[in-house]
Amino acid sequence: MASEKTSFCIVKYVFFAFNVFIWLLGCGVLALGIWLQVNRGPFVSLLPAYSFLSASALCITAGAIILVVGFLGCCGAFLENQCMLIGYFVMVLLIFALEITAGTLGFVKKDEVQMLIKKELLSSIKTEYAPRVQNPDIEGWREIFDSLQLELQCCGVNNYTDWYNIQAWPDEARVPDSCCVEPATSCGQLDKSFWFDRGCLGEIEYWFVRNMYVLGVVGITVGVIQILGMVAAIVLFCYLRNRKFLL
Incomplete structure (x- = not known):
């Protein structure tokens, strides 16, 4: 009985501390998303047709979800509330299932996703890139695309x-200055020998391939943490439901 009580306490307080961290993380991500949404700096979506994929929208959504999950975990453990523990388990399970589904669909429909992104980027270049227009959304998109070209040298x-x-610039065969091998004012109006000749889509794909190991480790780590969180929630729930001991 004493060993069971000790095990329960260890799981309870480790679970509680972990979810306090998750809750604080959610607060931070949500605050970052709100700040980005208010300032609308260079953090808008690269695909204007899919504005819900902007950094601010993703941060707000992710922050709100993490906040709720962390809250359920903290309160469920601290108050020993079975409903909150089940709610925590269900939410983490749904998030885990959505991650698996999104990853599978992304792999199976890789070519379709690539073509969609390519089409949207080309359309955005044609219509959204406007250096002289004072619009926060357009300025942000322009800045992030310029940064991408400079960083990836594409x-x-x-x-x-x-x-x-x-x-x-209709009827002009020129590029933005961010395309130049050695950026300088109006260098985008010079000869093509001054510009990067590689496209950014290929460079982005290469970046993902080059960092596949890191992305895989991160994905597996997140998955393992989610599974451990669900296991801990079920363990606490079973202990409370069976009422084998009193604290």
Whole structure:
């Protein structure tokens, strides 16, 4: 009986401390999302047609979900509330299932997703890139795309010709200055020998392949933590339901 009580207490307080951390993390992510939404800096979506994928929207959604999960875990453990523990288990299980589903669909429909992203990026380049327009959304999209080109040393989606004759400079075969090997004012109007010749879509794919090991480790770690959280919630629930001892 004493060993069971000790085991219960260890699981309870470790579970409680972990979910306090999760709750604080949720507060931080939610605050970051609200700050991004208010400021609308260079953190908008690269795909304007899918504004719900913007950094601010994703942070707010993720922060709210993490906040609720952490709250249920903390209160369920501290108050020894079986309903909250079951609610915690169900929410974490749903999140885990959605992650598995999204990963599977992304792998199976990889080519379709790639074509959709390519189409949206090309469309955005043609219509959204406007250096002289004072609009927070457009400015943010332009800044993040320029940063992407500078960081990955690429130009356009397929190559630099994607920038030719866009809405911002019709009838001109030029590129943004962020496409230049050595960025300088108006270098995008020079000869193509001054520009990166690789497209950004290929560079992004290469980045994912190059970091696949890290992404895999992160994914597995998150999955293991979620499974352990669900196991702990069920263990606490079973102890409380059976009422084998009193604290």
